[in-house]
Amino acid sequence: MSIELTALFGGTFDPIHYGHLLPVIALAKEVNLTHVSLLPNYIPPHKPQPVATTEQRLDMLRLAISDYPLFSIDCREITQAKSERPSFTIETLQSWRQEHGNEKNLAFIIGQDSLLNLPSWYNWQKLLDYCHLLVCQRPGYSQQINDPQLKQWLKAHQTESVDDLHQNPNGFIYVAHTPLKNISATEIKQRIQHRQDCQAFLPPKVWQYIQNHHLYNA
Ligand SMILES: Nc1ncnc2c1ncn2[C@@H]1O[C@H](COP(=O)(O)OP(=O)(O)OP(=O)(O)O)[C@@H](O)[C@H]1O
Numbered sequence: 170m171s172i173e174l175t176a177l178f179g180g181t182f183d184p185i186h187y188g189h190l191l192p193v194i195a196l197a198k199e200v201n202l203t204h205v206s207l208l209p210n211y212i213p214p215h216k217p218q219p220v221a222t223t224e225q226r227l228d229m230l231r232l233a234i235s236d237y238p239l240f241s242i243d244c245r246e247i248t249q250a251k252s253e254r255p256s257f258t259i260e261t262l263q264s265w266r267q268e269h270g271n272e273k274n275l276a277f278i279i280g281q282d283s284l285l286n287l288p289s290w291y292n293w294q295k296l297l298d299y300c301h302l303l304v305c306q307r308p309g310y311s312q313q314i315n316d317p318q319l320k321q322w323l324k325a326h327q328t329e330s331v332d333d334l335h336q337n338p339n340g341f342i343y344v345a346h347t348p349l350k351n352i353s354a355t356e357i358k359q360r361i362q363h364r365q366d367c368q369a370f371l372p373p374k375v376w377q378y379i380q381n382h383h384l385y386n387a
């Protein structure tokens with residue numbers, strides 16, 4: 170029996186860009202996702218505080234998805250933020266399971282750079298107790314895994330079967346064949362500071378918002 174697979178795509182989204190949107194749209198086709206919830210964090214666990222305010226990042230998400238019905242926004246990391254504690258994914262997944270139960274199929278989407286960094290995440294080996302992981306390719310990040318623990322973990326849980334994702338609530342890692350988009354939020358911010366055009370990297374409404382609000386010194 171195949172039941173619906175819910176997907177969360179966590180990020181700092183400072184700002185959201187086509188490197189987030191286009192690979193995930195392709196991923197949705199590849200693994201048959203009807204819906205993806207963007208999950209903006211409040212305090213990124215492994216990054217400096219975002220430059221844009223939480224409200225500005227949310228505004229940009231709303232504008233970005235206005236032309237893409239695949240996406241919605243899940244604000245739980247913002248609304249459930251406990252003072253200055255980072256948004257740890259495992260805690261978010263626990264909160265999602267408390268709300269939706271253990272039977273529903275849940276996937277968490279990450280890029281290849283996040284996969285390579287996973288051993289530094291809080292309680293990372295427990296993530297698959299709550300969700301599947303769907304990994305999008307990202308240029309500049311090796312597909313070869315060198316960390317022995319991560320390598321072993323991948324070997325134990327990786328699947329190439331889309332059915333595994335739809336027939337189980339959690340527990341599998343699927344590395345997708347998504348298109349490579351050489352775009353990062355860091356590069357966009359640097360380009361803006363150097364007064365370089367960024368139109369090709371962002372939805373037009375997001376680019377307009379950045380300019381109207383002089384964000385990132387635009
Ligand atoms: N170009 C891209 N291709 C594939 N995945 C991406 C890409 N950009 C971001 N991601 C993934 O999206 C998620 C959220 O990324 P994030 O919001 O931190 O953007 P970023 O561009 O990576 O930011 P920064 O430049 O600050 O690292 C992460 O899992 C990341 O791996």
Ligand SMILES: O=C(O)c1ccc[n+]([C@@H]2O[C@H](COP(=O)([O-])O)[C@@H](O)[C@H]2O)c1
Nearest residue numbers: 179180181210214215257258259290291
């Ligand atoms: O739980 C953790 O320890 C953890 C460490 C680093 C990143 N994350 C989450 O991974 C997602 C992508 O992170 P980032 O830093 O690339 O925006 C986002 O939802 C983060 O909250 C989570």
